[in-house]
Amino acid sequence: MLFNSLPFLFLFLPITYFVFWKLSSRDARYFWLALTGYLFYSFWNYKFCALMAFSTLVSFLGGLGLQRWPEKCWKRKLSLALPITLDLLLLGFFKYVNFVIDTANNIAATMGADWAAKSINIILPVGISFYTFHTISYVVDCYRGVVKPTRNLLEFACYVSLFPQLVAGPIVRFRQIEADLEDIDRSKGAGQLDLGWSYFTLGMIEKVLIADSIALIINPALENYRELSTISAWLCVLGYTYQLYFDFLGYSDMAVGLGHLFGLRIPQNFNSPYKATDISDFWRRWHISLSTCLRDYLYIPLGGNRVSPFRTRLNLMLTMLFGGLWHGASWTFVFWGGYHGALLMCLQYFDKRWQSFHVNLRRVFTFLVVIIGWVFFRSDSFGMALALLAKMFIWESGKMMPGIGFLSVLLAVAAYFAHVASNSWEISHEWSGREILFLTVMFVVCLLVIVGGKATPFLYFQF
């Protein structure tokens, strides 16, 4: 089920909302949110609910174990290692096993071996990368003593299966939402309603009117990328750059808005990343919940920057490679991660010189290198990525892609909101009457587009 679908807006959300606020006890609200989370997930594939329940239960028990054995002993280590291992095995099996098999087959074929393993017919469970990160971060935080393990299974199940952030993040850590969960029976509905709907409406506009409209024009063109001219290739890649941002930003804003409707504060996931002045700044602004997770659970445990400069750069590269792989089981994602790792390493070398340039120049250049990275992120293969880059940088005239005028208008609007305007966390959400009328009309337009247009799933569902 999508946030931008009629069954969600007309039935699921109103029922979930009204029942939630009719319930008064904490456990009842936990139970209801957990139940609706599983229901929300089951609309995609009910069979995989068991997988999420398993991951939830194992991590919950791991947390209890860590509470029971506070001193360092093998039982404590087991309580940490077992849930993480099982989560990683689940993730590895469902997401990466065929990637490993295909890679092994390719290597064998390159070496001339007459051998090939068969791929396994596996469906990738939606959101598995997100909810396994939720549970892993919980167990690690319990081990580090950052959070006190919960003894309430309903509370933990509610946290893992919370529908606003279930399938595409943000990766909300237990410690970030723990206080709101503890007070779930004390929160009042009306106070957060305006803020919640404000975020949700902005998210809907970002997703439906900007991201999806751009996708309508660029997707058919990118299917035939070999026929693109240089101008069309640039427009497509620029279009994808904004599509990806507004798609995920829209989802995150909708998730934040939905959280507010239930008295839960979901943290910020984007802070105008295309205003970044260097690549490190970009990663502080883009998919903040993932980059902070990678920093706290991978980069710092590897030694972070407390080790030699060489090791620091190696840690950086390893973290970014893993970040790329997290996005998808493909070498293009790994390359994209490595590309960003290399850019971060370069920045460390030339930081002082870089800072001497004018801020706008740094912004433009950072945006340009990010765009080039998205070429690999979007491409199905290295062949496609290299062909697109060749089209972009070696002049080729040709037929203009259809819908170029409409796309140009969309890109101008997207560019304004991405590079100039304040983001949804910087504005006050105190709207005047005219602004409310405008946003309401825009929401109606979104509904019309949802009904009349072609439904597009959120891009981050695949990760």
Added chain:
Amino acid sequence: MTNSNGEQNVEKPRIAGGYITLGKTIPWVLALSFILDLSLRPFPLDSLTFRAWETATRYASLGAPFEPERSFSNPKVYGDLAAIGNIPSLRKYHLEKFSTDANGFRNSNSQGKLKGILVGDSFSAGSGVSDEETLSSICGELRGERILNAGAVNPNLHLVRRIAERENLRGGYVLYQHLERSPIPEPPYAPFMNNLRFGMDDDTQTKVYRWLGFIRGLDISPLQIAIKREFKELFNGDILPNIYCNSVVRKKLRNGDEMLFLPEDIREHILSPDDAVNCWKFYRDSLKSYEMDLLVILVPTKYTVYAPLLQPPQTNHSNLASVAARLNAEGIAAVDLTGVFQKEAAALLDKGEFIYWQDDTHWNAQGISIAAHKLVEKLSEVREKRDPGS
């Protein structure tokens, strides 16, 4: 502070937290949209559809393809591919008269003794053609007997048995139409669910099924269809780019005319001869208890027929001929229409005529007529074997 007219500038009061807030307007918009959509559900679709099919299938009884006793006539229907691809310039407007019988099948004539039952998909039921142009009508006319059109619902043995018992049909025949693109049915060929009656007699079951069909039909929203239509007007390639055109494949024929194809049809569809034998052997043997014959009709897709006539010519490897040969060798009467269709399509194209609609996936009246003649010829052989000299 004053403006140019000397009036005092007063900052516009912000009314956040006042009576009008997003927390009120958005839920109201959602509630009103939902109520509007629900209240418009019972409205008929006739004026919103481009052909009879969508109107006729909306309130179909359970187990039947169409709403019982429904008639529809529209002089300006056009093809599904022109509609899917949103290509008004390729629409071929024509008349369609569509009527259904009391059981929700496409039969306009219930006179005369029933001899045969036609089962199959939309090709059997007839899409874009009028009642007298359907395969069952033309075959019936050629043979001078009534053939019941039970097309457009998944063929299964219970369906055939139910019709045979209701119509007291013994010693007749079943024409089983199968499209190249469709997978061969897998067992069970007589699914358990299709035989559930819950202790109801025929009349009660019919009424209950009609009501359930009506409720199911309310799932279709005329409001949403109207909005989709308006979107198609907007995204038609003139004002805004046509975002639907990639849903169909547009090809040029050797005479310069354009023809639309379903992308699925462009792929090759190789049927398994073993599955074919297993499936239709079961039907043939089961029908023996009703003393009925079986004739399988294998229909090629539009692309298989027209691929050699494209500019430049294409080939679509089809194994319908070998499947038909295998079935005949196993004693299951089968006819493959690929050869005759390719020949006739080539001959008619030179005259600017077609056997499939240019803007639709289905065959037209001319194609149906050719198919009918071919299968009546084969049917005569089958019937001759059963009853020599009849």
